[in-house]
Amino acid sequence: MKKVVIATKNRHKFGEIRQIIQPESLGIELVMGGEITDAPAETGKSFFENALIKARHYSEASGLPAIADDSGLIVNFLGQEPGLYSARYAGENATYEDNNRKLLFRLEGFPPERRIAYFICVAVLYLPDGRYFVASGLVNGKIAAQPRGEGGFGYDPIFELPDGRTMAQLSPEEKNRISHRGRAFRRIALFLKSAIREGWI
16 A cells, blocks of 8 residues: 655644545555654745645655645734744743643733634645645634633634634534645645556655
C-alpha cells in the first residue's frame, strides 16, 4: 500500500486529517511525520510558505509524498493576531488554554463587531519529484466571551460560528464538514486521487 506522510506530531490534528482524507478509500496509508523526523523551523512569512517548508522537509526526509498545513486564527481588530503565531501566541510552550486565555484577555470588554475572526488553513501536497499542489480553506466567525464545548482542540472552544455554537460544540463530523481544515484537506484529497490515478504516487 502506498504511504503518504502527514507533516505533524500532533495526534489531534493527525486524527482530524485522517477523518477528512479517508485514506482507505484512496488505497493509501497515512504516516505521522513526527514519527519520521523532527519538524523544521517555520521561518516562512505566510501560511503558504510555512506549509511548503514542512511538506518539502517531510517528503525529503522520507522519500514519500507529504502533506503539510499551516493554519491560524485571524482577528482583524488585533492587527491580524494571533496569525502565524497562533500555536504559540502565549509563548513557545503555551498550552491551548494559555493561548485562549491570552486572546480572551486581549478582547475583554470589546463588543461583538470587534471580535470578528476567521480561521484559515493552507495545505500543501508535496511529491518526491518536487511538484506540489496547494489548497486553502476559510471559516468565518467571532471570538466568544468565554470558552464553550468539550470537542475539538486549539481555539475551538472560543471560536463562535454564525449559528451561535463554538467549534468545540460541534460533532467531529460537523466540524470537518465546515472547518477551514476540512475544506482545504478535501481539496488536497482530490489532488491525491488525481496523483494516484496519473501514477505520480
